[in-house]
Amino acid sequence: MEVFRLATTTKEPVAAQVETAKSPKLRLREDGGLQKMTITTPLFYANGSPHIGSAYPAIAADVMARYARLHNAEVHYVTGMDEHGEKIAQTAASQEKTPQELVDSIAGEFQDLWEMLQVKPDHFARTTPQKHKEIVHEMWQRCLDNGDIYKKDYTGWYCVGCEAYLDQDEMSEGHVCKIHQKVCDHRSEENYFFRLSKYWDAVKKHVEETPDFILPTSRRSQILVWLDDENKRDFSISRASTSWGIPVPKDDSQVIYVWFDALLGYMSSLLEEDDPATLDSVLKRGWPAEVHVIGKDIMRFHAIYWPAMLMSAGLPLPKHICTHGFLTKDGLKMGKSLGNVVEPVPLVESFGSDAVRFFFGAGLSFGLDGDFSYEAFINKVNSSLANELGNLVHRILTLLRKNLQEPASALDLGDLAELESHPVRAAALRAPEAVATFYEQLEIPKAVTAALEIATVANVRMNEVEPWAKFKQGEEEKRTAIRELLVMAEGVRICALLLSPVCPGVSAKIWAELGLNEGAEGMEWSQTSWCWDAIPGLAAGKKPKPVFQRIDVEPWKGL
Template sequence: MKLTQTHLNTFALTTPLYYVNDVPHIGSAYTTMAADAIARFQRLQGKSVLLITGTDEHGQKIQRTAEEFGRSPQAHCDQIVSSFASLWQHLNIHYDRFSRTTASRHEAIVKEFFQRVWDQGDIYLSQQQGWYCVACEEYKEERELEGGKYCPIHVNKVVEWRDEQNYFFRLSKYQKQLETLYQDHPDFIQPESRRNEVINFVKQGLQDFSISRVNIDWGFPIPCDPSHTIYVWFDALLGYVTALLDPEEEPTLENALSKWWPINLHLIGKDILRFHAIYWPAMLMSAGL
């Protein structure tokens, strides 16, 4: 993408879109304070700055957590979101946009993006078998699991065996393009230790990943097959794009990407590195972005 003079004087950055299964913790505060400090520094340089934070609100984990508390998923999300907003106010965080993945504007962006990837021929229906961690909202390879089939991240959670039809994204198609991206832009992933981690993972060969779930109501339906729900990560990453829209703008990709795109900096935790450094750029490549 050719950078315009306008873009050279703008700086857009994001915190992760925090998962609302529970109230914010010290890790959420740490990342958000770091983002706020960077945003303040960029403003002191005379830049026009957009600091995005927000919440990731779909998925089976949210549905189950809400059930445990005897709430609807939306009521649960609203309650947890208010705790994030009050904490950022308490910490004097100056964010510009708060992105919620349950917003109707976000659904419009997700559907348009899905259609682009579908039209590219990068989505297909197939059988998914494997071990699934609900806490990660991710399938795990056998080699990753701890003894007794425990998740390597949520070490007190046993993974669940799944065998179902899902829609898949052709991640494997973008292996070479991703390797070229990491090579041509060595600062794309920082620090270097995490960059090496991603490169080593990609070198082992990328597998297509499923982007739908069945028997889950809490999420956006697949446009071409409403019996499937769009996988929480495919939906959540687009929350960054939705946040680029001005409040009065019609929610289209063209409008969202007109001023602040590409985003200069995503601050993330190491546990979600793979989604941001592998899945996200491949999805963007597929959609022609």
């Protein structure tokens, strides 16, 4: 993945696959520590039930939020809904509901799905509450006072699905929207406009001089094409064609354009209950964001319009806009007409949240388009969680609970100098730095691979030492077997912690089986350090429970 491959002086970590260590990390750290992270998903359009394309960025952002929490950082993970616009009004009318009734029901569906997926946002943004409306009005007034809002007639091709007037490069022949594959409406109306052209050069300069502002770098190139001087223009920020939105101040014949409105949801959602609804309050509650996670189809709004609006209002810009690709099914773009849409709720109900999180976190390169097939999904999850990690944990626990009567440290059974050079310990000492580097590059698949290197080394060691055989060969060999298994168990403990942002349920089960009651919620990054203390859950006790059940792929082939 070439997303973060820029020049840097970052110290190269000692890890198995650190060709990307030459890439810079996201700018998350201050004074050497990870102290704060505000990360946002798109605010999903509340026109229908959440789909797998909604779950994808939500999982990625949740992984990063959990990683930051391991460092005890101040985390503001924002997800939520964009609730205004003509399309929502049309959908509500077709269902004989009010727009508010529609968005209220959709909000419940999103929140239920996040709970199923163990996605834990700190803020669920909605754009219909009064405080959000007040923030939008203040933003409007700041831009107006700065001379950046004016009124004029406008004619163009409008896509209701995109809630936007489209440029020629966004339409195919016949004025068909390339995303929604529907003919756009030719409209003429009087709207309020934002002086985007006034900030065109400043936005372009920021993109050029801040090479990690838009990632991956290939998307940055697209933004710079859009920012060519020949394309310089203003954009419409009000609509007269619908009444479902926030009225323009002092002109309720029009509503504020959904994209001017919705982008401010990132900010208004940060307000606490007793905070006055002001932009100054937002600045004290986590703004600016460190990372916006968005799909590549909404780059123009986030990378051009949004920075210009913030500049006009005198507000700081987010640090990074990280764009992910589209999801396909068996190589084809998902669509209801093709009958190949993967619905997230049945997916979680069939396979569990950890399996879904693991595949979308570890099985797909974030910056690129990713393909889903049930067979690839099951094989990936089985290979890593069931075979490589789950089977290792089960073997360690089964052998120790049969042969270790009291909790013990490996130091009680071996020489320190020999134990310090143990290959599992060496892998566990390498992994945290490499995993941290990859998480902080949003390289989640590589973070997972670096963490699982501990399990890989432990499995190799298990087959070399054959502790099950040593338990039959006398007391000294038994001591050797126990010592080896105790070292492997400590490696597993660290591996589980490193994986906890991606699959918190599996990690919590591993720690619980090890007798560590903190679970995933009680883990801290400092606990990735090697520890020689006795692990309580390894001694004689009941038969261990599998931490991840292997999935039978046969029923899902060809689906």
